Amino acid sequence: MVDAVAKAPRQAGGIRRFIERYPFVPALVIMLVLLALNGIWQPRSVSLVGITGLVKTYLALMLLAVAQTYVVYAGDIDLSAGAIVSLVNVVIVAFMAAMGGSAFSVIGAMAIGLGVGLACGIVNGIVVAAFRLQAIVATFATSIFFTGLALYVMPVAGTPAPATFWRTFGARYFEIPFVFYAAVLLAVILSLLARTRLSLQLLAVGDDAQGAYQSGLPVTAIRIRGYALCGLFAALAAFCVTGDTASGDPLVGGKMTLFSVAAVVLGGSALAGGYGTVVGSVFGALIIGLINSLVYFVGTPSEWQNLVQGLAILVALVAGILIGRRARA
């Protein structure tokens, strides 16, 4: 006859449970493998200088992946994240240039940058959660709007950022590069944020929005806060971009948007919402960075680099799913 279909209740096994609790583990494994491969082809890439370079280049993507994760938690998406990076980048560069590049102007510019990021996030949140427009299309529209603002602030790329800003980003204190302090600070902030009510509420909303509403959670407000948090982290990403490129560019962040979404998925979060970690997204961003450098180190001809990068990201995605499934089986 037909096979029995009644499924026995799933037993919480050791490894499965471990992955369930730490969904970023597959991403961590892939990242370490890629790091090892980088080391094999280019031993210097795993030295302090090499790692510093990697972190310095990809800190912005890590932050943007974190930003994206908070909206993905709630089952939303933000296709304007990269445009917010561009807008904050040109706003702070223009402000610092206008104020003469003093230390005070740098602090002021960062405060303004955070404000701009927050405002953009709230706009996204209102459009998506309060007006109930489709997140994917609504944030695509706001991304064009934000890019338009950025082009108004700075029509052409190239205005240099003041030396105090990018020198600090590339500096060393007590023999340790500044970006490592930034990375540690990021880790502390993320661990604190993970303990807030908002993180849990965002995940609950992403899991079952109707259920969360019936539980008495303010679903609309929670989703708007998720977007606001995303805007703030996008502003932080913009600071890193500015430190790394040392100039303003109204289109600098555009191509980062989908990389941030890819990093979130590589990190083990569910795009449907309700499941994931910010740590995983950080690893996801590093995976993308390591793939790009590996493609370069193995000596891929330049005309093939994009193709190989794309394939490698697909392979990493499949590997992550396989590791997760093996553990669950």
Added chain:
Amino acid sequence: MAKLKISGVSKAYGATVALSRGDLELEAGEVHVLIGSNGSGKSTLCKIVAGSVKPDAGEVLLDGKPVTVSGPQAAKALGIGIFYQELSLAARRTVEENICLPDLPMRGPFVDRRALSEKAARYIALFDGVTGGGFAADATVDVLRADQRQLVEIMKALATEAPVLIFDEPTSALDRAQVDRFFEILRRLKAEGRAMVFISHRMDEIFAIGDSVTVLRDGRTVGTSRIADTTPAEVVRLMVGEEQAQAAPAAAAETVKTDGAGPVGLAVSALAGPGFAGVSFAVRQGEILGFGGLHGQGQSSVLRALFGALPLAAGAVTLKGGAYRPHSPRAAIRAGLAYVSGDRGRDGVIQGRPILENVTPIHFLRNRLTLARPGPLRDKATPAVEALHTRFAGFSHPIGSLSGGNQQKIVIARWLIDRPDVLLLDDPTKGIDLSAKADLFALVRKLAAEGMAIVLYSSEDAELLANSDRILVFNGGRVTRELAGADRTRFNLYEAAYEAA
């Protein structure tokens, strides 16, 4: 003074009146049972109290003061907690997180994990010993069984510590020991002076835990009495309504063929699958066999399994004398089975496509056509569509331009181009207007008269009684009673549906 008094609340969704006049008076320290058949408005009444549905009219008094429950947040603030029949759990979160989600314990800006665990542990401890294997405070809800999830939802409702608690079918998946424990807890809460509304379809549970009972029928409150002063038969009589209780349906009496002469069209024995077990029956050609009982007792699953849309675990099926194994809808259609679902959006209509394309897919499949020629298809489709008095402007208009009733007629017309041998109707009239229903059943009776074997599941008991020659009553995934001839009364149907499984 009543703790909660609801008077004259009503709610309509478009033309469908879900609740025409709901009244309820809830005292502190009592368990007040709400009972009524499918679609009588119980859940709507509860959702109005919980704030997730806004009433069109009427008044809600809490402690004698009129209140507006504008949403679940407002209900929470007013001290009303609810157990949702469809559950409100976050599957990827842990049991303890779910229990505390409506009101997370905080320490400064952070969730106080220790307090959260302690708070959850208090409510989990209430069900100590009956939660079953795999249940743990730090287990995610998606690994739990249905009964364990229901327990979590109960714990979540209890954790609100609200003075007014509403339980909308909280025991449907629980086993005996779990129900007993739950009732112990309810008795304790009663002693504390909490006011509780309890919805259940199980007569034994109602008499075991209830203090008073309010009966709803067709969207209105028809009576309230003390449990001590009433009997199960009396409650069933209220649910059914005096005039209809004993009358065998006249309309059906005309159509019933008592001879039962036709050969067997479809026979199944010991059928088991998701949500049903041990189902055996035979339908003769020219007979309409009704499936009755409360909603979701396995009727739909049996029909879907026969059509190959759900997997069968065990059992044998004979179709017109030959063995038939339902493994896919495609094979079922080729074998001469037809299935019409009440869920048009999911199972019937091909959204956004013209009417002609919606009438002809089965014709295509059964005749293995590869080329669509609109002219001949139109000729084939026209008589099928006209048989149902379908009103439409033209075959090229999109299906969405039709009303729900006419859409369903198109879906049924699909099966009329090449006649099937067996027609499975799965609550086919859900959400369609009265005249369309009349057209539809006239056709169904005509098809039966022409020798088709028909199985009809309907959640509307009047339809079922009026159109079936025999009725199998489902209860807990099994057939518990067969009603034929003069036994096909509303009273018998309800009695069989509401008795303990």
